[in-house]
Amino acid sequence: xxxxxxxxxxxxxxxxxxxxxxxxxxxxxxxxxxxxxxxxxxxxxxxxxxxxxxxxxxxxxxxxxxxxxxxxxxxxxxxxxxxxxxxxxxxxxxxxxxxxxxxxxxxxxxxxxxxxxxxxxxxxxxxxxxxxxxxxxxxxxxxxxxxxxxxxxxxxxxxxxxxxxxxxxxxxxxxxxxxxxxxxxxxxxxxxxxxxxxxxxxxxxxxxxxxxxxxxxxxxxxxxxxxxxxxxxxxxxxxxxxxxxxxxxxxxxxxxxxxxxxxxxxxxxxxxxxxxxxxxxxxxxxxxxxxxxxxxxxxxxxxxxxxxxxxxxxxxxxxxxxxxxxxxxxxxxxxxxxxxxxxxxxxxxxxxxxxxxxxxxxxxxxxxxxxxxxxxxxxxxxxxxxxxxxxxxxxxxxxxxxxxxxxxxxxxxxxxxxxxxxxxxxxxxxxxxxxxxxxxxxxxxxxxxxxxxxxxxxxxxxxxxxxxxxxxxxxxxxxxxxxxxxxxxxxxxxxxxxxxxxxxxxxxxxxxxxxxxxxxxxxxxxxxxxxxxxxxxxxxxxxxx
Ligand code: G3H
Numbered sequence: 001x002x003x004x005x006x007x008x009x010x011x012x013x014x015x016x017x018x019x020x021x022x023x024x025x026x027x028x029x030x031x032x033x034x035x036x037x038x039x040x041x042x043x044x045x046x047x048x049x050x051x052x053x054x055x056x057x058x059x060x061x062x063x064x065x066x067x068x069x070x071x072x073x074x075x076x077x078x079x080x081x082x083x084x085x086x087x088x089x090x091x092x093x094x095x096x097x098x099x100x101x102x103x104x105x106x107x108x109x110x111x112x113x114x115x116x117x118x119x120x121x122x123x124x125x126x127x128x129x130x131x132x133x134x135x136x137x138x139x140x141x142x143x144x145x146x147x148x149x150x151x152x153x154x155x156x157x158x159x160x161x162x163x164x165x166x167x168x169x170x171x172x173x174x175x176x177x178x179x180x181x182x183x184x185x186x187x188x189x190x191x192x193x194x195x196x197x198x199x200x201x202x203x204x205x206x207x208x209x210x211x212x213x214x215x216x217x218x219x220x221x222x223x224x225x226x227x228x229x230x231x232x233x234x235x236x237x238x239x240x241x242x243x244x245x246x247x248x249x250x251x252x253x254x255x256x257x258x259x260x261x262x263x264x265x266x267x268x269x270x271x272x273x274x275x276x277x278x279x280x281x282x283x284x285x286x287x288x289x290x291x292x293x294x295x296x297x298x299x300x301x302x303x304x305x306x307x308x309x310x311x312x313x314x315x316x317x318x319x320x321x322x323x324x325x326x327x328x329x330x331x332x333x334x335x336x337x338x339x340x341x342x343x344x345x346x347x348x349x350x351x352x353x354x355x356x357x358x359x360x361x362x363x364x365x366x367x368x369x370x371x372x373x374x375x376x377x378x379x380x381x382x383x384x385x386x387x388x389x390x391x392x393x394x395x396x397x398x399x400x401x402x403x404x405x406x407x408x409x410x411x412x413x414x415x416x417x418x419x420x421x422x423x424x425x426x427x428x429x430x431x432x433x434x435x436x437x438x439x440x441x442x443x444x445x446x447x448x449x450x451x452x453x454x455x456x457x458x459x460x461x462x463x464x465x466x467x468x469x470x471x472x473x474x475x476x477x478x479x480x481x482x483x484x485x486x487x488x489x490x491x492x493x494x495x496x497x498x499x500x501x502x503x504x505x506x507x508x509x510x511x512x513x514x515x516x517x518x519x520x521x522x523x524x525x526x527x528x529x530x531x532x533x534x535x536x537x538x539x540x541x542x543x544x545x
Contacts, residue, residue, distance in 0.1 A: 030223025076224025169247025180206025
């Protein structure tokens, strides 16, 4: 560690917070309702005078408040008959565009709060905001295209059909603290656009940054479409699930919480799940890898945002023949990473938002050391309040906790291997199956590995770190790493179900269908007699599919 980061630091004027924020209202039933109840303090991972800085207070909701928010979403959905679930796509898009316009004006405030609440660097906070905005715009375009294609009638086996994707119902959304804006919105936005109504609970950290956006939701969407739950998850989530009124659970978090939450639902088959869960993505560095490239991608993969990414590289397998040169170069690069406060130029390593995290990481390091691994970088594992300087551990083996547990923080375990069967066995035995990174220049080595590993994980990265983006690509996992797929396109599918209107192609039905299409009376069967539909009406009852 180059310097004490909490000693004599300055905060540029632009990033000062002023007085603690008092979030004394919450979004429910289309209004920002005043909150007079108990409040919960929100602290920053940034310390001053030996204490975490108080950022503000949020409502500490109880069971009754949570059920009121749920009821607002339930009423707005109205068993599928509400205005929002039955509205035409273009009307929903208009609301979403109004939201985007409002959100754009909030960039500086949201970015500032991201830095203060979760310690994300200025550059990463800005890119989280911009990426989220781009994701919403791309989602709107994708939804337009999906709706355009679904407007055409079909005729098969003498049966006409109008097939569209319809909403699932009331969605409970729970986002993670490491991407409190981006990942929460990657669930929320497609869920809303497809006609669902939503109750959402922010993660434990990264809450105040959502306050300005709550007002934008209230302004842009009809009442009850978006509702927020503040407070402790163990208080507000169980009653909401036990009510049986939730149709879909969208959660980015741990498989343990997903399993617990699901069990509260009285009708499990009613509940769809869209889950992004934990991972322990390995890198496998083979003897003929481009060492510079492998080291730089592994440092990025293991330590971007202090390793607090579900896609982070959490176990580095390095062939023993190059282990010495790899570890030397790796440690050298880690030493060059600047540590400091999120707004400081060039900073890469920052304080951690979870209060118990430094103790946990220290215990992982101690366990590995007790079993023969060493911290091989100078100052590795040093602590200063909420800051934990990265510890690079070598040699790690399967007897150590760090080999199995998802550290989700700046501890980098390096495992030497002699035969490729060792990392492959580990990947197959693991309970996780999100991604892997393979480093090699040799296609004879890579080809069979790729073919096997694509069936163990859902993304094999070649000479590149693991990552979620670009967001047009499918993001998913096997085993305990995910349920459902998220991408601009796939998320719209995940939050909807195909539903259709069909009729046998009798002459009387043709007439009725034409009239319905042209009448504008249904929002579902409403495309008019387009040239393509016209063709179906002119033909006999022949199959076009
Ligand atoms: O925490 C998991 C995120 O989805 C990772 O996304 O690879 O873009 O950092 P990222």
